[in-house]
Each structure stands twice: as C-alpha cells, then as structure tokens.
Amino acid sequence: MEKFLEKYRHPYWRKDAATALKTGGHGGMDYFCLRDFVDMVRYDREPWLDCYDAAAYNALNHCSAKSIDAKGAPIEIPDFTKGKWQDPDWRTGRPGPAAAIRA
Numbered sequence: 001m002e003k004f005l006e007k008y009r010h011p012y013w014r015k016d017a018a019t020a021l022k023t024g025g026h027g028g029m030d031y032f033c034l035r036d037f038v039d040m041v042r043y044d045r046e047p048w049l050d051c052y053d054a055a056a057y058n059a060l061n062h063c064s065a066k067s068i069d070a071k072g073a074p075i076e077i078p079d080f081t082k083g084k085w086q087d088p089d090w091r092t093g094r095p096g097p098a099a100a101i102r103a
Contacts, residue, residue, distance in 0.1 A: 046094060055080040 012032050013020070024031025040047050056077060063075040084090040 046091070050091070050094075052080050052085075 013028075016031070017028065020028030020031035024034070036048070039045065059078055059080075063077050067073055067075045079085070081090070
C-alpha cells in the first residue's frame with residue numbers, strides 16, 4: 001500500500017502534509033480546503049464546488065434515509081441544475097467568488 005500512496009499522493013500532500021496535519025482538522029483536509037477557498041477569493045478563481053454541488057451532496061443523506069425507509073428502494077437524487085449539467089460548458093463564464101463578495 002505504501003508504494004501506491006507515494007506514487008499517487010497528491011502534490012498538496014507532498015508539499016504541505018506536515019503543516020496540514022499540524023494546523024488542520026479532519027486529518028489535515030480542513031487546511032487544504034480553507035487554503036483553496038482563500039486562494040479562490042484572493043485570485044478570483046472559479047470555485048471547485050458551487051451551490052449545485054452543495055445541494056446534491058446534502059441531498060444524499062436525505063435520499064439515503066428515504067431509501068432505507070423504503071426497504072432499500074432506489075431513490076432519484078434531485079437535479080438541482082434542471083438538466084444544465086448535461087452541457088459540458090454549463091459552468092463556463094461564471095464569475096468567481098470574489099465577485100460575489102464585492103457585490
């Protein structure tokens with residue numbers, strides 16, 4: 001396992017693992033998430049997660065509970081984009097997070 005970890009370790013972990021583990025919760029992941037968020041705002045980069053992603057991630061818990069209540073029946077996850085996700089460029093051209101903060 002260790003040889004695969006070294007081979008496929010993300011560059012963030014190669015460079016900043018000690019700092020992340022010392023200062024961030026959740027095994028260091030909080031450090032990287034917060035650092036990326038600050039960089040997105042500072043450099044007006046498009047976020048890697050948006051409100052549609054957040055809604056879909058949060059719906060998973062609700063849909064799982066509904067499935068369990070229905071004895072394991074499949075439950076459709078809501079499409080919060082109303083089908084926009086089917087266009088590969090649907091997220092292109094949106095303002096970055098700094099624009100929302102300035103507004």
